[in-house]
Amino acid sequence: MSTRPRDQGAADALVDAVSSVGLQARVEPHVEADRRDDIVVVLPTGEMIAVQVKSASIVTSDSAPGQRRRWSEGLAGDVVGVVVADRITAGGRDDLNQAGWSWLDLRGHLRLTGPGVFVDTDVPALTGPGPDRQGLDGRVGVELAALLLLDPTRRIGVRAAAAILSRAPSSISETFTAMLTAGLVDSERKPVVPDLFWALAERWRPVGHDLASIPGPGPGRDNDALRLGLDDVESTLGWALTDTVAASVYGAPVSMRSGHPPDFYVPDQTTARRALHLLGPAVSASSRACRVRVAPVPLVCDRRVDATSWAREPWPLANPLFVALDLAQDPGRGREILQAWTPARPWNRVW
Structure with a gap:
């Protein structure tokens, strides 16, 4: 299984959250060729549930439908999909619940539903998220997000973005890394939509x-x-x-x-x-x-x-x-x- 850094962090966070409610969970680094199970949850009966983790910076009522469509690709019918996000709004939670998705809001709430299990409870929050988890901290993050969203199909390099935005290449490189970690851009530095749009909308506050x-x-x-x-x-x-x-x-x-x-x-x-x-x-x-x-x-x-x-x-x-x-x-x-x-x-x- 090939896992991006943010996905791996999300999987670890989910294991910790599941363990905090008294269930056993472990990350599965080796899986069958046709499966992408990230985690196995062991129930008190000894039965095991295969879980696949989907990560995001934020989930809202607006972004959730598009995110779910993307996350559903390749998700096997017997695998429980769990969304792990820095923030899931009330509307986003309602959408995921109605669609039958499980989720972990890293601010401190876990909902896990599947065969033989139903958990909907507060859990310890992830402390000290740091700027790399936010992705768009600072003015450079806002400027780079806007540039990427203007042409989401274009792959833009660090130096090209730095020249357009009149920023130091080192600042652009650091921001790209933060966005990648937050799941807001992919490995080719193209924006993940609509996630990046809604993350930018959260910080769009003109005077x-x-x-x-x-x-x-x-x-x-x-x-x-x-x-x-x-x-x-x-x-x-x-x-x-x-x-x-x-x-x-x-x-x-x-x-x-x-x-x-x-x-x-x-x-x-x-x-x-x-x-x-x-x-x-x-x-x-x-x-x-x-x-x-x-x-x-x-x-x-x-x-x-x-x-x-x-x-x-x-x-x-x-x-x-x-x-x-x-x-x-x-x-x-x-x-x-x-x-x-x-x-x-x-x-x-x-x-």
């Missing part, structure tokens, strides 16, 4: 400001100061339309009233401050003309989409990836939209 007015089209001293970037959209830096209005342009199943205030990403805090000064702060959120958000990563405002040839939208759009990350912040309607939205080519669905 926004509600404005009293919206910039007008055309040249002008104020527009130059605001760095709108309306010329040569796809090769320059500038404002990027995002969230609900942008999702609608891309064909996502959103419902919004006429005149819905747009949301924009701006390149940096300096631009956001200029926008507040020149356009004025809104008295209240309900009276805002628009909202500006500082882009969490430079790629947002550097990889914009010009929609003027195929949509009635003069504003440059944020890439569908970043629009989806904004929608993902709404645990209700936003995530329902994501479940029903697959962007047209050449963009990729990674959620």
